[in-house]
Structure formats: C-alpha cells, structure tokens
Amino acid sequence: MTTVLRPAPYVTSHRPKLSGPVVIALALSAMAAPSLAQPLAPGAANYTVPAQRIETGAAPIIDGDLSDAAWASAAVIDQLVQRQPNVGDPASEQTIIRVLYDENNLYFGIYAYDENPEDIAVRAMSRDGNMFSADNIFIKLDPGQTRRNGYSFQVSSAGGRRDGLLQNNSDALYEWNTIWDAKVQIVEDGWIAEIVIPFRSLSYDQNQTDWGLEIGRSIRHKNETVMWSGYLPTLSGADLTRAGTITGVTEIAQGLGLDVQVYSTARLRHIAPGTEGTDLSGTGGGNIFYKITPALTGTLTFNPDFSDSPLDARQVNTTRFSLFFDETRDFFLQDAAAFEFGGFNFLNNGNNARPFFSRNIGLVSGRPVSIIGGGKLSGEVAGFGIGALSVVTADQGTAPQQILSVARVTRPVLGESSIGMIVTNGDPTGASENTVLGADFQYRNSNFLGDQVVQTDFFYERSFSNTFGDDDSFGMALTLPNEPWGGRLTFKQVGEDFRPALGFANRRGIRRYEGRLINRYRYRDRFIRQAIFAAEGEYITGLDNRPQNFESDLSIEIETYANDRAWVDLRNYYERVPELFTLPRDVPVSLGDYNWTNFGFRFQTSGARSVQFRVDAECCSFYNGDFFQIEAGINWRPNRYFEFQPGYEATYISLPSGSVDIHILTLDSVLNFTPDMQLAIEVQWDNTSQAFAFSGRYIWEYSPGNELFIGLGQTAILPTLSPSRFEPQTTLLSIRLGRTFQF
Numbered sequence: 060m061t062t063v064l065r066p067a068p069y070v071t072s073h074r075p076k077l078s079g080p081v082v083i084a085l086a087l088s089a090m091a092a093p094s095l096a097q098p099l100a101p102g103a104a105n106y107t108v109p110a111q112r113i114e115t116g117a118a119p120i121i122d123g124d125l126s127d128a129a130w131a132s133a134a135v136i137d138q139l140v141q142r143q144p145n146v147g148d149p150a151s152e153q154t155i156i157r158v159l160y161d162e163n164n165l166y167f168g169i170y171a172y173d174e175n176p177e178d179i180a181v182r183a184m185s186r187d188g189n190m191f192s193a194d195n196i197f198i199k200l201d202p203g204q205t206r207r208n209g210y211s212f213q214v215s216s217a218g219g220r221r222d223g224l225l226q227n228n229s230d231a232l233y234e235w236n237t238i239w240d241a242k243v244q245i246v247e248d249g250w251i252a253e254i255v256i257p258f259r260s261l262s263y264d265q266n267q268t269d270w271g272l273e274i275g276r277s278i279r280h281k282n283e284t285v286m287w288s289g290y291l292p293t294l295s296g297a298d299l300t301r302a303g304t305i306t307g308v309t310e311i312a313q314g315l316g317l318d319v320q321v322y323s324t325a326r327l328r329h330i331a332p333g334t335e336g337t338d339l340s341g342t343g344g345g346n347i348f349y350k351i352t353p354a355l356t357g358t359l360t361f362n363p364d365f366s367d368s369p370l371d372a373r374q375v376n377t378t379r380f381s382l383f384f385d386e387t388r389d390f391f392l393q394d395a396a397a398f399e400f401g402g403f404n405f406l407n408n409g410n411n412a413r414p415f416f417s418r419n420i421g422l423v424s425g426r427p428v429s430i431i432g433g434g435k436l437s438g439e440v441a442g443f444g445i446g447a448l449s450v451v452t453a454d455q456g457t458a459p460q461q462i463l464s465v466a467r468v469t470r471p472v473l474g475e476s477s478i479g480m481i482v483t484n485g486d487p488t489g490a491s492e493n494t495v496l497g498a499d500f501q502y503r504n505s506n507f508l509g510d511q512v513v514q515t516d517f518f519y520e521r522s523f524s525n526t527f528g529d530d531d532s533f534g535m536a537l538t539l540p541n542e543p544w545g546g547r548l549t550f551k552q553v554g555e556d557f558r559p560a561l562g563f564a565n566r567r568g569i570r571r572y573e574g575r576l577i578n579r580y581r582y583r584d585r586f587i588r589q590a591i592f593a594a595e596g597e598y599i600t601g602l603d604n605r606p607q608n609f610e611s612d613l614s615i616e617i618e619t620y621a622n623d624r625a626w627v628d629l630r631n632y633y634e635r636v637p638e639l640f641t642l643p644r645d646v647p648v649s650l651g652d653y654n655w656t657n658f659g660f661r662f663q664t665s666g667a668r669s670v671q672f673r674v675d676a677e678c679c680s681f682y683n684g685d686f687f688q689i690e691a692g693i694n695w696r697p698n699r700y701f702e703f704q705p706g707y708e709a710t711y712i713s714l715p716s717g718s719v720d721i722h723i724l725t726l727d728s729v730l731n732f733t734p735d736m737q738l739a740i741e742v743q744w745d746n747t748s749q750a751f752a753f754s755g756r757y758i759w760e761y762s763p764g765n766e767l768f769i770g771l772g773q774t775a776i777l778p779t780l781s782p783s784r785f786e787p788q789t790t791l792l793s794i795r796l797g798r799t800f801q802f
Contacts, residue, residue, distance in 0.1 A: 450464075
C-alpha cells in the first residue's frame with residue numbers, strides 16, 4: 060500500500076464530526092423511521108459547479124497523485140448521497156471530486172476516502188471489464204444539455220477503464236470506445252483516481268457552455284452506491300434527466316477534428332488436412348473520423364478488421380423460431396445508439412421486427428462476407444440526431460456485391476421526448492430488392508406526479524420487397540419504472556410479409572401483448588435489503604386473433620444487505636404448434652395444443668466477493684413431456700490481475716417421441732498485466748453441434764488509441780470431451796498493429 064501526502068486543500072476535508080445533539084437527533088429520527096425506505100426527492104441542493112479553467116502548461120500529470128498545484132484551484136464537489144442501500148442518506152464515506160479544464164481536456168481528481176482501505180475491492184483492471192465487481196468511480200457527461208443522451212466513463216480501483224454511450228435515458232452501450240486516460244493509486248485512507256478526457260473525443264456544440272454532469276462512486280465492500288444529483292433508484296443507470304450542471308465551459312478546442320486510424324494485419328490460416336491447407340496473407344485498412352461540426356462526425360472505413368471480436372454466446376435452439384445473436388463488432392457498435400429505433404417497445408418486447416440489425420452486414424447465412432469500405436454519419440446537426448451508414452460488400456459468389464444502407468433521423472420534442480424516422484435499403488443476400496421505412500415517437504416525463512417517471516413509445520414500419528410484397532409492423536408501449544409500484548404494457552403487430560432484409564424478424568403474422576406489474580420494498584438496516592414481487596404475462600395471437608402462445612409468471616426476488624440474491628417463480632405456458640418441428644437430435648414435436656407449468660429458482664452471490672457463484676434452474680415439464688434445465692457458473696477474481704469464469708448449462712428433455720440432452724460448456728478468463736494490457740481467453744463446446752471453439756486475444760494499448768493485437772482462434776469437432784476425439788478444423792493466427800493520429 061502506498062502512502063501519499065495530501066495536498067493542503069485536503070487537510071480540512073476530513074469527514075465531518077457530529078456533535079452530541081446532532082447524534083441524538085439522528086438517533087431519534089432513525090428510531091422513528093419506518094423500516095421501508097422511501098425514495099427522497101432531490102431537495103434544494105444546488106447541483107451546479109462552475110468550471111475552473113487553467114492554462115495548458117499548468118495541467119496536472121495523470122498519475123494518481125493529487126499533489127499537482129493545479130488541483131488547488133479546482134471546482135469541488137463533496138456532497139454525495141446514497142442511491143443504495145438507504146436512498147437519500149448521506150454517503151457513509153467522504154468523496155471529494157475536483158474538476159478542471161484547459162483548452163484541450165477535461166480533468167477530474169477524485170479522493171475516495173475509506174475507513175477500511177484493506178476492504179476496498181481492487182479488481183476489474185481490464186479495459187471494459189466488469190466494473191460492478193470492484194470499487195469504482197463513474198462520470199456521466201451530457202455536453203449538449205440534452206437531458207437524454209451523453210457519455211459514461213468509469214474507473215475501477217485497479218485502474219480499469221470503461222466508456223460508453225448513454226441513449227435516451229434508457230440504454231448504455233459500453234461497446235463504444237474513445238481516447239481518454241486514467242490512473243489510480245491506493246493510499247492509506249482510501250484511493251485516488253485522476254482522469255483526463257480530451258474534448259476532441261466528444262461531440263458537442265461550442266455554443267453550449269453549460270454541460271450536464273453526474274458523478275458517483277460504488278463502495279463495493281459495503282454494497283453502497285453514492286451519487287451527486289440523480290440518486291433516485293427509479294432512474295436507470297443511463298438516465299441524465301436529473302444530472303447536475305458544470306457551467307462556463309468556454310474557449311475549448313477540438314483541433315481539426317480529424318482522427319486517422321490505420322492498421323496492418325498478418326494472418327496465418329491452417330485448415331485441416333485434405334481441404335485447403337495453409338495460407339499466409341497480409342492486409343491493411345483503417346478508419347477516418349472527421350468532425351464535420353463539433354457535434355456531427357463523419358466516418359470512412361476501408362477494409363475493416365473484425366479479428367478482435369469475441370465469440371458469440373453459445374446457444375442451442377429448442378424453439379420453432381430463429382435465435383437472436385448480439386452484435387460484437389466494434390465498428391458497428393461505436394455509434395449503435397444513433398440507429399436505435401422503437402425505444403422501450405423493442406427493449407421490453409423482444410427483437411422481433413427490428414428494422415435494422417447490423418449483424419446482417421458482413422454476415423450472410425452465418426458466413427463472413429468481406430466489407431470493401433463504407434461511410435457513416437453520426438451526431439447532431441441543427442437540433443436533429445443523425446445516424447447514416449452505407450457499406451459496400453464484396454462478391455462472395457453466392458452473395459454478389461451489395462450496397463447496404465441505413466439512415467436514422469430523430470428530433471427532440473416536449474422536453475424529454477423525441478420523434479424519428481428510419482429507412483434501410485438493400486438485401487445482403489442479393490436475393491431481393493428490399494426497403495424498410497419507419498417512424499417512431501417516444502414520450503418521457505420524469506416529473507410525472509412529482510418524481511414519478513412515465514414513458515410511452517409508438518412505432519410504425521413498412522417493408523417493400525419485389526419478391527414477398529409489402530407489409531407492415533407497428534406497436535406501442537407504456538412503461539412506469541417507479542417505486543414501490545411499477546409496470547409496463549406493450550403491444551406489437553408483425554405482418555405476414557413484413558421482411559426487413561437488413562433487420563430481424565423471426566416471427567411474422569402475429570399480435571403480441573405483454574404486461575408486467577412489479578412491487579418493490581426497500582428496507583433500511585435489515586438483513587434483507589429489498590424484496591421484489593412481480594407478475595407478468597405474454598399473449599400472442601395470429602392476425603386472425605386465434606391464440607398461439609400464452610406465458611404467465613409470478614416471481615419473488617430477495618436481495619440481502621450483502622447483495623446476495625435469490626429468485627423463485629412459477630411459470631405457466633401454453634403453445635399451439637401448427638405444424639411438426641424437431642428439437643436437436645431430430646426429436647419431433649407434433650402439432651397440437653400444449654399446456655404446462657414449471658417452477659424456477661435462481662441464486663446468485665454478491666459480486667463484491669472474490670468468488671461469485673450463480674445457479675439457475677427450471678423444472679419439470681415441456682410440451683407433453685419432462686424437462687429439467689440447470690445453468691451454473693463461477694466467477695473467481697482472486698486479485699486485480701486474474702479472472703476465471705467457467706460455466707455449464709444442461710438441458711434434459713424427455714418426450715413420448717424421444718429424448719435429448721443438451722450440454723454447453725464455456726470458459727472465460729482474463730489475465731491483466733496492466734490496465735492497458737490484457738490476455739483474454741474464451742473456450743466453448745456443446746454436445747449438439749459437437750463444435751469446439753477457442754479464442755485467445757492479447758491486446759496492448761501501448762498509448763491511448765494505439766495498440767498491438769494478437770489473436771489465436773481454433774475450431775474443431777469434439778464428439779465427447781475426450782482429447783483423443785479432438786478433430787481440428789481451422790486454426791487462425793492474426794497479428795495487427797494499429798495507430799491513431801489526431802489532428
């Protein structure tokens with residue numbers, strides 16, 4: 060543990076000592092307080108801090124040491140309150156945040172005091188790692204004062220960094236990355252973080268001198284989260300409606316607003332004997348980012364490289380409908396928020412009928428298709444949100460060269476709400492001429508009946524195809540994410556011929572109704588921190604209103620003060636199977652009406668511990684047979700350098716027509732050499748496809764924006780877990796060197 064000398068401004072910044080009368084008053088009020096915690100509305104506190112400007116030459120060195128003279132003149136935030144466990148109470152530990160800026164950068168210096176520094180959870184060293192397993196500091200910036208969209212920056216006590224985009228107060232896209240830096244240091248009475256965020260890494264309007272700012276801290280060994288202003292638990296982690304304000308951000312520079320990323324890659328591919336053999340190749344490419352305006356960025360890409368993408372989550376399909384796989388490629392994730400459509404309706408009502416799904420670009424029928432190049436616009440101009448993308452894919456024989464495009468425009472209205480349109484054009488397979496047009500309206504009011512939140516969504520979209528004809532999809536949602544009572548209602552209709560070639564539609568010709576009612580009790584200073592009671596149901600009919608599916612669920616969730624959680628639920632299913640379909644191993648499910656009821660249980664220990672365990676089980680019926688499914692995993696984090704996560708999922712199905720056992724094994728492991736150098740390993744296997752996959756990724760960001768990447772991938776057929784049955788298929792070694800030039 061390192062001891063540092065506090066600079067003079069901190070000498071008088073110890074935790075305040077309470078006088079005798081104050082202690083007595085607090086004790087009496089605590090005795091009179093009910094056990095059920097009631098969220099406290101933000102009071103008359105002034106959540107505004109003036110920006111303090113310094114000369115560029117006086118900027119602090121980012122090294123985790125706050126002794127730089129510049130910090131003495133910084134603006135100070137030192138009044139944080141609890142978001143959990145006791146909403147609205149003062150933080151149990153003092154946190155002092157100092158804010159500075161110069162022409163080029165925004166600086167934060169945070170002294171996170173802790174009475175028990177030996178208990179600080181010093182984990183999550185890797186870039187974009189699991190911050191919730193460690194003590195951390197988080198900052199949210201809203202440069203445009205939109206009160207709906209912004210940026211998130213997090214730093215763990217081990218020095219790990221995570222950045223993300225905050226979208227429409229509802230979603231955080233942590234796949235987004237930009238150039239910034241942070242350093243931390245554990246000291247004798249807590250820990251220190253220094254953060255620098257270049258203005259050129261953000262989009263903003265230079266005429267907007269007041270920026271939205273939220274800042275908070277997670278004290279993991281106490282399972283306590285404290286924040287400056289937006290501490291109400293009814294607000295999502297991506298919510299900016301109650302963020303504070305930093306005022307007077309003036310005379311800042313983005314330079315030319317030009318970033319050039321270039322890379323060169325060498326690849327060695329070996330395919331099992333008897334097929335293509337071994338080949339060695341080299342390639343290069345890059346991206347050019349130019350801020351057309353301070354808030355609008357144009358991107359050109361040439362031969363993008365996706366070799367650093369993680370493996371898809373292993374899934375085995377036991378339904379009649381195709382599965383949805385999340386996007387994992389950084390190029391498409393960077394500005395994903397600009398293309399989101401339908402708002403909470405899609406977040407709460409499934410992915411069916413999405414007009415745009417970026418995985419369709421560069422992948423056809425699960426096979427990679429090279430992208431020659433493309434262009435993208437994202438940001439804001441004249442009050443409109445813009446997202447536009449167009450790429451050219453290579454001719455792959457079965458899929459001829461295509462130009463695939465999507466454009467999305469949104470406009471803020473009514474304070475926290477927005478209206479928008481989307482258009483997509485192109486078919487990755489080349490089998491049709493396909494266009495989708497859509498419009499949506501999202502209404503949000505975070506001051507409904509005082510401090511309640513209400514949000515509604517409406518969308519309509521229509522697909523045009525020269526092979527399937529034209530058809531539409533539309534829906535609406537009402538969401539009340541409040542406490543102690545909350546809930547939502549959603550509706551979606553998908554036409555029989557609604558086919559978005561650049562989107563996702565795995566079930567057409569339906570009407571889907573969904574509802575959820577939730578009651579949450581929060582307790583103060585009890586073994587149980589909160590109890591959640593929920594009832595929800597899903598009802599699906601055909602366009603003729605004939606029932607196809609019904610699912611209802613009653614559940615209870617208990618969270619302890621130590622952050623251990625347990626769920627129990629009772630689930631009832633009804634499904635009308637219109638035609639025979641088969642489960643894995645060709646086990647048939649005959650047409651007919653089926654009704655069954657299952658019991659579910661889930662338990663998960665706290666992520667604050669070095670060993671976290673989870674188990675999820677469901678029993679005991681499936682269609683007209685027996686069913687048991689269990690999923691278990693361990694997350695072992697002995698220190699800041701190492702993380703080990705094995706997982707196992709088993710599904711046992713026994714029907715009169717046959718039986719099938721499904722087993723999925725996964726292993727994720729990370730070795731952190733430094734916060735900027737990691738080795739990540741993924742291993743997957745399932746007994747249904749008998750496919751084995753290994754991915755090893757070494758990443759060294761030797762300076763912000765510049766990196767060395769080495770990837771090793773191996774696929775194989777492995778009928779059983781015996782090494783003697785291992786049949787290698789493809790081995791791929793990639794070495795990539797990338798560099799970013801900022802002008």
